[in-house]
Amino acid sequence: MARDQQSDLTLLAAIMDCLIPGDDLNWPAAGTHGLAGAVMDHMTVISPDLDAFGVIMELLDIDFQQYPAAQQAAVLRQCEHDEPDAFDVLVRATYNMYYTDAAVRKVIEHMTGYPARPPQPNGYVMDPFDESLLDVVRQQGPSWRKA
């Protein structure tokens, strides 16, 4: 049966909201945040030989989106058990898109101090190595065997 693209994305967004829920304070929910299209595309990149979403969709009841969150999670746990490979693709794709999203990186920066920028070109400023840390080791003497 032909699949409707918009319906698929709506369902995928609901699943993603279950995988990475939001909260009222900081974190956006993965699906509501608008990443379903990117995740759908990315699943085919990381697993071109497996229709992961199709496999999972076959396991879901038509009323999945109307279930309360706890029931949705229970259904997805069963999916994970029954189709681990497809579910793994779904989780990896969701994490990949969520944790490289600029808004999410801003949240991480706000909460942890980890800068929301790529490693280059700025890198990080670090103090030089302190050789006095090795005083304990230097007292031990050689430990390699001659051969």
Place this chain on the structure above:
Amino acid sequence: MSIPPEADILIIGAGAAAAAFAWRVSGRGLRVVALEQGSWIDPAQSPGGDTDWELALQTRFHPNPNVRRNRADYPVDDTNSPIKPANFNAVGGSTIRWGAHFPRLRPSDFKTLSLDGVGVDWPLSYQDLAPYYALNDAMMGVCGLAGDPANPPRPSRVSPPLPLCSATRALADGFNALQWHWWPSDAAITTRNGQLTSDRGVCNFCGPCGLGCARRARASVDLTYWPAAIAAGVELYTGCTVTSIEPDAAGERVSAVAYVNSHGEAARINANTIVVAASGLGSPRLLLSSVRAHKSLRAIDTSGQLGRNLMLHPTAIVTGLLNEKTPSRGPFACALYSQQFYESDPGRDFVRGFQLQALRGQGPLTTALGGYMQRVDWGQFHHDQFVAEFERSVSLTVTTEDLPESNNHISLHHNRSDRWGLPIPCMHYRIGDNTRRMLRFGIARAREVLNATGANRTKTNPLSAQAGFHFMGTARMGKNPADSVVDDAGRCHQIPNLLVIDGSVFPTAGAVNPTPTIQAIALRCADALVDRVMCAEQM
């Protein structure tokens, strides 16, 4: 430039060993040609400056060629191995996608049979390689600190050691509290201006060295050896996949290689000497395939050891979770290591030993995906777990010495070929009982030091699957043609103008990253070849 039909020396591959060898034989009046199936990778295009840099680690810079599937990659059947292949196919080979940790083997690593009754002795010693280690350190631009009491003395490093971050500083305190050995890593990374003659930059401690280095601070042989070799006349051709080594009419020597060029056209090059440097995975694959195609090349494998004795350095990762926010910054693989448990101890239930090595610098995505630990669970508590782990952990690898076992081997797939028509390689590998006991002991010691570091709990990955970086042993060197494939100069015992010079030739594995030793061997083999050529010309 058109590819010549003849060469004095034909090198297959352009990775760590090939580059060192090519440079060392250059400038001697010999026509040296190298064929590489990959291409040049421009470090300026490293995704380290992109906002989705962590995504690149999961896709085009993934260590596993079966996941990465770049054009130059060939599939590997890893069904029968718990450790999956990790490599990179390009000019620079796996040094394009490495951490640049740069340790040497110890003297005892060359004499495991004599000292500990296991494995085999090498046909050369640490002292034989010492001058080549030093030369190689200078060429690669190694930072660090001389004076490690766990290793023989070595010259001062060309630039000072990499700094410790908060997480690895805490780890150093943990080792000191237990009075265990540790030392700052030797690394092929420049940390100070003006130490090298090339256009290498200085590290700014960004972290993900595996993505390449836009600053050209982290070494790869496309930045170090290859420019020097090419300037001295070596010809390196990319997009060329060697499909077979061919024997001469008498069947006593090799005389040519068949290859497919970047346009998909089949061609061949005649050569006086053929040097195989396609890694401990790719080299036995090509040699086995060539033996299958040409009966007279069976002499390569009269010992029956070709493809056998595969060693991979099985690695566990133990992570300590800390109470306080403890930023982890700097080159991910190079901070400090401990060789407290490197040598055999009769009080343990295993022989030989392992190294503990600090890891650092994971980003948010890598943390969520599991990285050094397990994947952050999805669902209601996902964010709570992420916040509890990210920027609050420090990890140690337990990198073990696995012993050569004949059943661990590379074979050719019976019906799957790559895009160039070569049978794909199959890994057959199980972790030996000695190694299992060593891993168990090493994990316990890692937990002990992490507890001393202040970890409130630890998480253990008992075997890192995506860690098959170190392919060793599959065309081992030895004095006796009955139990080895090549001699100490890399020459096949029965076909002396065919050399193997990469990690394939390791008789045993040690417990440290093999690249410095691979390159030292390649330099030594190059000198031996040049000596033979010069002697022959004088006669």
